[in-house]
Amino acid sequence: MARELLKGNVAFAEAAIRAGCEAYFGYPITPQTEALEHMAVRMPELGRTFVQAESEVAAINMVYGAAAAGVRTMTSSSSPGVSLMMEGLSYMAGSEVPAVVVDVMRGGPGLGNIAPAQSDYTQMVKGGGHGDYRQIVLAPASVQELIDHTVLAFDLADRYRIVSVVLADGSLGQMMEGAELPAMRPPRAADASPAWALSGAKERDTNLISSIHLDPDEEERFNHHLQAKYAAIEAAEIRHEEHLLDDASIAVVAFGTAARLVKTAIAGERAAGVAVGLFRPITLWPFPTDALRDLSERVEAILVVEMNMGQMLEDVQRVVAERCPVGFFGRTGGVMPMPEEIAARIRALATQLGAAVSDAPEEVRT
Amino acid sequence: MSVLAPPEPALTPVYSYPDALPHVPTHYCPGCTHGIAHRLIAEVIDEMAAKERTIGVASVGCSVFAYRYFGVDFAQAAHGRAPAMATGVKRVRPEALVFTYQGDGDLASIGAAEILHAAVRGEQITVFFVNNAIYGMTGGQMAPTTLLGQTTTSSPAGRDRATMGTVLRMSELLAQVDGAAYVVRRSLHDVVQIKRAKKAIRRAFEVQEQGLGFTMVELLSSCPTNWGMTPEAALGYIRDEMVPAFPLGDFKVPETRAEAGA
Structure with missing residues (x-):
């Protein structure tokens, strides 16, 4: 692929498409809206799913649904919108579905402004939703890394059945610089669905995507399972x-x-x-x-x-x-x-x- | 002392569990109509031979464990978000028959935005809206569907119009939306109504499969435990108090029978 002059928001959206993202759900918010607009054009062109949701709350729950159905899916937003996604992110952690979230951070708290900031470190790295959960958080420092991290985020999400976050900021989203996009990955075979995914219980037992464990002992065991997975990620995926x-x-x-x-x-x-x-x-x-x-x-x-x-x-x-x-x-x-x-x-x-x-x-x- | 006669040989069962409703004891209270609603949906899934292509989305409330009872793939959504989650499922699995199963607190209160915009987008999903005018799982608090004057644990002096508003009629509301193809209200308070409800469930699934738009069947249901009534009195309460506040009927149906492929 040739080096091109690319705007960050467009670059990560196109990178997601080339990494095999089959469904994008989002809501307009500055300074990441160009990503949503790029998806609005490109996803239908490729016969893939694009939905402008009624809110970030709905967008993340649509991502949850598409992830539960076993396809590569993502959303992107900026700080106040990401705050609204905390419920969905906690549920996705609690039911171990893979997905990618790109957060193009801006100044806060509250409505704040649309200028670049690193305001969501605590929210994304420590887990802004409820419960003992983690998500992989990648921090790009250039448009090239924004591209590379988006692709990596999908691969890590699938490998560990976890939400991967690309934590960018308004300057990365808005700036244009030379970068190289990856080649388009071949589309997933129609029947290539993860064994755990919701696809209709044909010639197999029913599948369930749920985050509820009413029995506290069972919930504790599940949490220990999550912690073991997180320890495996800590052993294998640290980058600096x-x-x-x-x-x-x-x-x-x-x-x-x-x-x-x-x-x-x-x-x-x-x-x-x-x-x-x-x-x-x-x-x-x-x-x-x-x-x-x-x-x-x-x-x-x-x-x-x-x-x-x-x-x-x-x-x-x-x-x-x-x-x-x-x-x-x-x-x-x-x-x-x-x-x-x-x-x-x-x-x-x-x-x-x-x-x-x-x-x-x-x-x-x- | 009488002695029971031995069973007749070769008896043919005429009534059994539907395939789509495995024989699992439920957690529902005695007299609750969730069991009837579950059975009707499962019977229709069987009749449409749709068990292997159906994906359900459970909500939060008494039906939080609906996934335990249906023999189909299921997701368990956050409170009110089932229509958004079902949107995600259906958009990437358009061949699947996708339904949500939601109570009135879930659908009409915390999930009001998600249900409205699923209808606006004309999502090809079917929503089963179990309306018993109260929050069941949390012990009987006021819902947007609680009747005027109805006492609940959070409206102990009765629902007061001045400070609590009055009933929200979701079927009438959603029928106004162009994306909605089939929106009806039925009741589960007697056998005739139950049979009508089953026909509506079948029709809703068919309209979904024809790709005509958003479909919803509202089912007026009882909550004997939180209403503080016997199961029988609770069915009478649906008939005498709920039906006048929530008229039964078809609020939106496909324009022509031909269009619906009927």
């Missing part, structure tokens, strides 16, 4: 990127768009002689716990940068414990941290640590 960390005394931890901005800041600080690198979780759940713990033993300080007020910070603090100091810099409400602001925080940290800095600026406090 390390950038210029080999000799670093300072590590910045950031995901998604924030990590991309951090890279720009790091380039400048490296040129100024600051030994700083980036640790970027790509899977936010499962979280790269072991790698981050190892890192915390070899750097002198960690700076967490997010487009929120420190939602991932809590996880970093939990993992790092007292091994090294953890600082934080965040912009929120749809404001993006500029590389210069991030660089100033890195420089201040380096100064505090007494690290060699070739052209130390005036002191900046974090």
Whole structure:
């Protein structure tokens, strides 16, 4: 496939189609609506299902139905819409159906605004719905990764019978950059249905997709089954990127768009002689716990940068414990941290640590 | 002391469980009409030889365990969301006969948006709407269908128009929607009505299979436990109190018999 100039929202929608998504259900919400509009054109063209639902509540329950019937299915939305999906996501976790959700996050709380933010880390990574459940959360930092993560999300969802989330933000959804789409996967054979799916009980026992276990002991056993599955995912599916960390005394931890901005800041600080690198979780759940713990033993300080007020910070603090100091810099409400602001925080940290800095600026406090 | 005669040899059973309703003891209260509704639906599935292509969607309420009783593939939806879930199922399995089974709290209250828009889109599904004018599973609270003046645990002085409104008639409402092809109300309070209800169930499934649009059969039903009545008195309550508030009839049917392929 050739490299093209692609808008993020269109790119992930087309990537989903090429990954074999057979049914899309959605509701308009900025800044992800181009995805819904792309699906409205492309899905009928290919003889696949597109429904504009009456709400995000309905959209996620339509996804639940299509997933229960055994096809690759997805929805996409943005923060306030995703809040409305929490009920459905909990039910889908409780009945172990695979599906993909792309969340193009915006500023909050409440109606907030339509500017880029990382406001849904806690909601998506910790489980905003009720019950002890997890969903795989992938955090792309470019349009190319938005494409690749969407494809990966479908494969992981099917492999583990779990909901996979692609946690993007308004800037990734709206920006255009060069990227390459995957080849179109051949369509699923009409009779290629998972053994557990609802397809009509022909020459087999009836299938049931349900999240109810009225007997508490049975519900507890089911939860233990889920936890065992989650442990298997934690053992096999953690992904992260390390950038210029080999000799670093300072590590910045950031995901998604924030990590991309951090890279720009790091380039400048490296040129100024600051030994700083980036640790970027790509899977936010499962979280790269072991790698981050190892890192915390070899750097002198960690700076967490997010487009929120420190939602991932809590996880970093939990993992790092007292091994090294953890600082934080965040912009929120749809404001993006500029590389210069991030660089100033890195420089201040380096100064505090007494690290060699070739052209130390005036002191900046974090 | 009399001695029972030995059974006649080679007796032919004339009444047994439908194939689509395996012999599973239900959790329903004595005198509840859910059992009748289940049986009618299962009989029609048998008669249409549709057991292997039927997918049901259960709701939340007394019928939450409907999936245990029907011998077909089933999903169990979140409260009120069965029409949305059924939309997802039917859109990707258009060859299946898809139905939801919902009570009045589920359908007319928390699921009002989902049922309305399933009808607006003309989803090719059949909805069985069991209306007993009360929340059964949670112990008898007021529903949108509770009669004016009816006492429930959350309207202990009777439903008051000034602060609680009055009955929501879903069949009449949904019949206004262009996407609805077949919307009728029947009752389960006596044998004649039960036979009419079964015909409506059959017709609704046929209209679904003809792809004419959204179909719903509302079934006026009893709740002796939460109404605080004997089963027999509860059937009388349907006849004398519910039917006047919820008139029986056909609110939307396919325009011509030919169109319905009848």
